[in-house]
Amino acid sequence: MNQLFVSSGPIATALFAAAIDTGRLGARPGRRILLVSDETAGAELAPPLPERADHAALYDRFDEVVSLNELLAPMHPQDWRPALEEQPMLERLLRRHWGLGDEPVEVIVETLETAPAQTLAEVFHDAPVTVCCGTLEVYGPVRALLPRGVGSRVERLLHLDLVPGLPPRLLSDYGVAPQIVAQDAFAKAFEEVKAGAETLLAGRLPAGADRAALIVGQCLTDLGPTGEQEERIHLEMLRGLVARGNRTVAFVPAPDGQTALAAALAAEAGRLGAELVILDEPVPAEVWCALLRPEVAVGVFPPALVRVSHLLEVPVMTLGTVRVLERLNPYDNAARIPATVVDATFPRLTDEGDAIPPPIARHEIKSRLVPLLAAVTYCMQPGRYPEMRAATAEYVDALPPGPALRRYFRMQRLITLGLAQPPPPAPAEPVGTLQRVADVTRRLKGRLR
Structure with missing residues (x-):
């Protein structure tokens, strides 16, 4: 069987490589083809992702590497959503283009919720599907029902054990059992990415950034906060790091670029008497951390x-998760579970430089985080997890009114689901009072005439 891997970058490919190296994807099939999709907004302005040294370090696991950006140009890969009647024709063309003939094919993806991965799973209409998830989304539900015929073909969910003791829930409503990809295998593949990045950055590592604090940027405007709020959150990170004594701070912009934010951070660093180093080379934030070994890394909740x-x-800290959770729309947004996990289990940095311990300690994962995420999951997808209603009702009833309840649950959502009572109506004004107000208003209007 041939295998098609759909990758958005070096970290995803490192997870594929680890799954291959540990035998999670079976014995070597007919051919392994890596389909690389640079999904950033300005992909055409950056060095081609398949040609970068940090990514190419992993190519020995594959027989061929294909750029989906080049294949689909001028269409962006995330916009590739062909009509249903076009898909049989596309399968025939792609099989011919990639030399697959009529041989069976397996599709391996990071996620099935967005193009181009979902599109390829649809186009190869009878291909078994494997999902390799390296993010916290593995602990939450699929946001929307998968296209007809895709969910039933998912055979495996491979994932990193990012929160030991926390059971994955992704694709559980499709009956897919999760399997862990060994951390040491992923670490080995990541070291290859790091070595490739060192070649890419030879002679260009920023001076003075070693052991600096690191801000990992994240684009928040698609999640609810405005651009101004996104900037404010990142500026608070900088102030907090400087307040705790970090005079050199490195900033890794989000993959989609945060040019204006970088300028605002540089101006604020100057005002605070600190040095800001902007790490805008096309290298994953994880690689920057491995190369620079920062004293601490801070972000909202980027993967x-x-x-x-x-x-x-x-050491990591978070800042801004509460504000994102308050504004995150719709409630079943796929980012809700990652934001909740980070908010609940990571220390919080304040803009005064204080570190606030997380609400849930690592030894409380099973007793406190598991029931919290189960309740949030039910509120996100009540129709797909009806068996969780009773436990969710019990959990919500036990929460005292206040910040904890408001942070993770929306009162209107709880009322709609019948898990909370609506507030009593405001008392009506006495009829006599309303009548007197109307009479006075009428007299005033008469005088004005």
Whole structure:
């Protein structure tokens, strides 16, 4: 059987490589083809992702590497959503283009919720599907029902054990059992990415950034906060790091670029008498952490922050998760579970430089985080997890009114689901009072005439 891997970058390919190296994807099939999709907004302005040294370090596991950006140009890979009647024709064309003939094919993806991965799973209409998830989304539900015929073909969910003791829930409603990809295998593949990045950055590593504090940028405007709020959150990170004594701070912009934010951070660093080093080379934040070994890394809840903590054991802190959770729409947004996990289990940095311990300690994962995420999951997808209603009702009833309840649950959502009572109506004004107000208003209007 041939295998098609759909990768958005070096970290995803490192997880594929680890799954291959540990035999999670079976014996070597007919051919392994890596389909690389640079999904950043300005992909055409950056060096081609398949040609970068940090990515190419992993190519020995594959027989061929294909750029989906080049294949689909001028269409962006995330916009590739062909009509249903076009898909049989596309399968025939792609099979011919990639020399697959009529041989069976397996599709291996990071996620099935967005193009181009979902599109390829649809186009190869009878291909078994494997999901390799390296983010916290593995602990939450699929946001929307998968296209007809795709969910029933998912055979495996491979994932990193990012929160030991926390059971994955992704694709559980499709009957897919999760399997862990060994951390040491992923670490080995990541070291290859790091070595490739060192070649890419030869002679260009920023001076003075070694052991600096690191801000991992994250684009928040698609999640609810405005651009101004996104900037404010990152500026608070900088102030907090400087307040705790970090005079040199490195900033890794989000993959989609944060040029204006970088300028605002540089101006604020100057005002605070600190040095800001902007790490804008096209290298994953995890690689920057491995190369620079920062004293601490801080972010809202970007996937890189979690992997840095898990893989490199760099101390991490979060800031801004509460504000994102308050504004995150719709409630069943796929980012809700990652934001909740980070908010509940990571220390919080304040803009005064204080570190606030997390609400849930590592030894409380099973007793406190598991029931919290189960309740949030039910509120996100009540129709797909009806068996969780009773436990969710019990959990919500036991929560005292206040910040904890408001942070993770929306009162209107709880009322709609019948898990909370609506507030009593406001008392009506006495009829006599309303009548007197109306009479006075009428007299005033008469005088004005």
